[in-house]
Amino acid sequence: MFDFTEEELTRYSRHILLxxxxxxxxxxxxxxxxxxxxxxxxxxxxxxxxxAAGIGTIGIVDGDVVDLSNLQRQIIHTTPDVGKPKVESAKxxxxxxxxxxxxxxxxxxxxxxxxxxxxxxxxxxxxxxxxFPVKFLINxxxxxxxxxxxxxxxxxxxxQTFTYVPGHACYRCMFxxxxxxxxxxxCSQAGVLGAIAGMLGTIQAAEALxxxxxxxxxxxxxxxxxxxxxxxxxKINVKRRENCPLCGEHPTxxxxxxxxxxxxxxxxxxx
Amino acid sequence: MTHTLDITKxxxxxxxxxxxxxxxxxxxxxxLEVLLTDGEPLNNVPRSATEQGFKVLDxxxxxxxxxxVTIQK
Numbered sequence: 564m565f566d567f568t569e570e571e572l573t574r575y576s577r578h579i580l581l582x583x584x585x586x587x588x589x590x591x592x593x594x595x596x597x598x599x600x601x602x603x604x605x606x607x608x609x610x611x612x613x614x615a616a617g618i619g620t621i622g623i624v625d626g627d628v629v630d631l632s633n634l635q636r637q638i639i640h641t642t643p644d645v646g647k648p649k650v651e652s653a654k655x656x657x658x659x660x661x662x663x664x665x666x667x668x669x670x671x672x673x674x675x676x677x678x679x680x681x682x683x684x685x686x687x688x689x690x691x692x693x694x695f696p697v698k699f700l701i702n703x704x705x706x707x708x709x710x711x712x713x714x715x716x717x718x719x720x721x722x723q724t725f726t727y728v729p730g731h732a733c734y735r736c737m738f739x740x741x742x743x744x745x746x747x748x749x750c751s752q753a754g755v756l757g758a759i760a761g762m763l764g765t766i767q768a769a770e771a772l773x774x775x776x777x778x779x780x781x782x783x784x785x786x787x788x789x790x791x792x793x794x795x796x797x798k799i800n801v802k803r804r805e806n807c808p809l810c811g812e813h814p815t816x817x818x819x820x821x822x823x824x825x826x827x828x829x830x831x832x833x834x
Numbered sequence: 835m836t837h838t839l840d841i842t843k844x845x846x847x848x849x850x851x852x853x854x855x856x857x858x859x860x861x862x863x864x865x866l867e868v869l870l871t872d873g874e875p876l877n878n879v880p881r882s883a884t885e886q887g888f889k890v891l892d893x894x895x896x897x898x899x900x901x902x903v904t905i906q907k
Contacts, residue, residue: 564858564859565855565859567855572851572852572855573848573851576847576848576851577847579851580850580851580854580882581856582885582886583889585858586855586858586888587856587858588856608875613866757902813892
């Protein structure tokens with residue numbers, strides 16, 4: 564038990580020193596399996612911090628290749644990575660940070676057809692995606708499979724996040740259905756301050772580590788929002804809804820759905 | 835049961851990291867005798883152990899700059 568090598572003890576010393584983490588917590592981190600959906604603005608800091616923390620297995624899902632316009636915020640990729648599959652570039656950075664981590668790459672997007680099969684092997688899921696159809700898909704798949712996940716979204720100077728654990732409010736308790744395609748601009752249309760991705764992604768990484776180690780209080784039944792222009796942070800209480808179309812008493816969403824994407828999202832995904 | 839740990843060659847913060855590892859490996863109620871040097875280790879290890887809920891039973895000088903801290907899990 565607790566067979567950490569000298570190298571691992573030094574590497575993880577700042578975790579082990581924490582009363583709430585310790586050797587026992589680091590062991591839980593080493594045994595954990597986390598799936599990061601999206602190797603973009605949010606997925607980049609999440610995957611890097613989780614790798615640095617020593618999560619035993621990290622899965623990463625993304626069907627895209629690195630584009631020059633990604634580098635302003637997607638700090639897991641570097642200039643020589645342009646044109647490379649994002650999951651490959653992400654894996655290289657993660658293993659350069661921490662060679663102990665097993666990185667499993669899924670070079671695909673998440674669809675209704677593959678979501679349950681991909682998430683089934685993981686203890687915790689990170690939503691690091693940039694569009695509503697996939698955000699609802701992750702929520703629906705995780706609720707159906709009883710998997711905890713961290714929701715994250717950023718736009719312009721703002722971010723929002725909450726953590727789902729079975730029994731607590733899900734995304735559809737707050738937002739019943741995705742907005743119509745093109746009704747809400749995405750980052751690729753409206754822009755985003757690069758550092759916002761780091762602000763939100765590191766919150767998501769911290770939530771995953773808190774869930775795994777059992778430390779503190781998660782953002783369950785709370786929606787955290789911030790506006791970096793004023794640096795105002797708000798925590799809004801949310802409740803699980805009895806009439807939620809997914810996790811309520813009489814669900815109407817009983818299978819996974821591929822909602823229609825906005826045209827700009829589609830264009831970028833087909834590249 | 836009594837266990838011993840020699841951290842006289844370690845530096846801060848690995849002194850307490852090694853102490854925590856050993857404490858994690860022994861049973862509740864067991865005693866750990868830690869050999870350490872004076873200065874930073876002697877200041878920090880007993881204080882950190884107490885802060886993190888362990889019981890420091892005794893601190894005594896062994897020889898030269900080496901001390902023994904007795905901790906109960």
